[in-house]
Amino acid sequence: MSLDPGARRAILDAVDALREESVETLQRLVRCPSTLGNEAPALEEMARLYASLGLAPRRIPTDPAALAAHPGFSPPLIGYEGRDNVVAVHAPRGARKGRSLVLQGHVDVVPEGAAEMWTTPPFAPAIRDGRMYGRGAGDMKAGLVSACMAFKALRLAGLQPAAEVQMHAVVEEECTGNGALACMLALPKADAVIIPEPGPGVDGLYTAEVGVVWAWVTVSGRPAHVRDMQAGINAIEAATFIAARFKDYEAEMNRAERIHPAFRGVNHPVNVNLGTIEGGEWNSSVPTRARIGLRVGVMMGYTAAQARADIERLVADASRDERLRGARVKLEFKGFMADPCLFDTEAEIVRLARRSYAEATGGTLRDYPATGLTDGRHFVLHQGTPVACFGPDAQDIHGIDENVGLESMHGITRTIALTLAEWCGVERSEA
Numbered sequence: 561m562s563l564d565p566g567a568r569r570a571i572l573d574a575v576d577a578l579r580e581e582s583v584e585t586l587q588r589l590v591r592c593p594s595t596l597g598n599e600a601p602a603l604e605e606m607a608r609l610y611a612s613l614g615l616a617p618r619r620i621p622t623d624p625a626a627l628a629a630h631p632g633f634s635p636p637l638i639g640y641e642g643r644d645n646v647v648a649v650h651a652p653r654g655a656r657k658g659r660s661l662v663l664q665g666h667v668d669v670v671p672e673g674a675a676e677m678w679t680t681p682p683f684a685p686a687i688r689d690g691r692m693y694g695r696g697a698g699d700m701k702a703g704l705v706s707a708c709m710a711f712k713a714l715r716l717a718g719l720q721p722a723a724e725v726q727m728h729a730v731v732e733e734e735c736t737g738n739g740a741l742a743c744m745l746a747l748p749k750a751d752a753v754i755i756p757e758p759g760p761g762v763d764g765l766y767t768a769e770v771g772v773v774w775a776w777v778t779v780s781g782r783p784a785h786v787r788d789m790q791a792g793i794n795a796i797e798a799a800t801f802i803a804a805r806f807k808d809y810e811a812e813m814n815r816a817e818r819i820h821p822a823f824r825g826v827n828h829p830v831n832v833n834l835g836t837i838e839g840g841e842w843n844s845s846v847p848t849r850a851r852i853g854l855r856v857g858v859m860m861g862y863t864a865a866q867a868r869a870d871i872e873r874l875v876a877d878a879s880r881d882e883r884l885r886g887a888r889v890k891l892e893f894k895g896f897m898a899d900p901c902l903f904d905t906e907a908e909i910v911r912l913a914r915r916s917y918a919e920a921t922g923g924t925l926r927d928y929p930a931t932g933l934t935d936g937r938h939f940v941l942h943q944g945t946p947v948a949c950f951g952p953d954a955q956d957i958h959g960i961d962e963n964v965g966l967e968s969m970h971g972i973t974r975t976i977a978l979t980l981a982e983w984c985g986v987e988r989s990e991a
């Protein structure tokens with residue numbers, strides 16, 4: 561489906577006219593501290609945004625009981641009450657002419673970390689040198705805004721997509737992916753999906769992503785006063801001992817012969833992160849309990865289930881060690897149980913996105929084999945829908961002073977607008 565040059569120009573002009581509004585909308589979203597369990601205000605904001613596009617937002621609950629048997633399901637960390645995903649569906653006026661599309665993004669953000677280390681507060685968006693700083697600015701509120709503004713630009717140009725367009729704003733991309741799964745299953749399968757996740761310091765297109773398994777190890781030791789320290793089992797030391805075993809595992813999984821060609825040239829693609837530790841009661845008491853939380857990467861060609869079995873074996877082996885005698889070790893899997901995923905970079909939606917990007921920005925989207933994951937895997941692995949996952953130049957996502965390039969975000973909005981118009985076709989807008 562080819563879009564005439566007049567329409568292309570009108571759409572790009574409309575995106576340019578929406579530039580200020582895009583920045584203000586992103587600021588509003590970043591002000592919502594939408595960490596796990598606290599997504600409601602950001603979801604409200606997305607519902608208002610969808611409504612402002614002339615769409616009728618509706619809520620899609622994440623129901624663990626209904627999803628539990630699905631291979632894409634991950635065991636949740638908390639309940640889902642009061643944090644239903646938001647979707648909105650555009651239906652074309654006439655008979656459908658083009659191909660349908662999902663524009664998907666997540667509202668959840670990871671914790672801000674040490675807030676005092678930020679140059680400006682993490683949930684008070686600040687603009688410096690053409691970049692917006694704030695937790696979630698890059699990952700991935702800029703992408704959510706870009707998708708909405710792309711849709712709005714068509715309307716401003718007097719047009720609308722001539723095929724169904726689904727907008728999904730979901731929770732828990734950062735820990736389970738269950739929000740995305742719930743929305744995918746609740747709505748009809750589309751012809752393609754766009755997910756504007758951020759690029760790694762450049763505008764990037766995801767070519768592959770690793771899988772991830774979250775594991776939790778709780779060690780119960782034997783309490784004692786420090787004067788009888790030998791009589792006790794130090795739960796913190798025991799947990800640290802087990803964590804060290806994961807480092808050996810990580811080295812093994814990064815051996816060259818295990819690395820899939822999609823990740824060739826990526827330094828250390830399989831990462832094991834000791835992310836959380838809690839434990840102990842008193843400086844002068846041998847600690848009775850410690851809990852560590854680990855994130856284990858899964859290389860392409862391997863599955864989350866295999867990694868899970870490895871972890872079970874590794875923890876069982878470590879527990880049998882002489883130094884842990886008498887300690888109780890409990891292993892749990894909560895959070896990601898996610899397989900790795902290869903994106904079809906020859907898919908028509910991806911080729912179109914690349915062409916649109918070149919036209920919209922004059923540049924080239926950089927291929928990005930990601931050592932983290934996105935919600936894109938659900939559509940690829942469990943629905944067979946091609947995904948174009950690409951987005952703006954973001955830095956320090958999950959770190960201190962996360963930021964996104966506003967010029968880059970603007971280019972991504974222009975890219976999505978052209979891609980949307982060409983993929984779906986356009987008709988005269990009724991709004």
Ligand SMILES: [Zn+2]
Pocket residue numbers: 666699700733757758
């Ligand atoms: Zn993300």
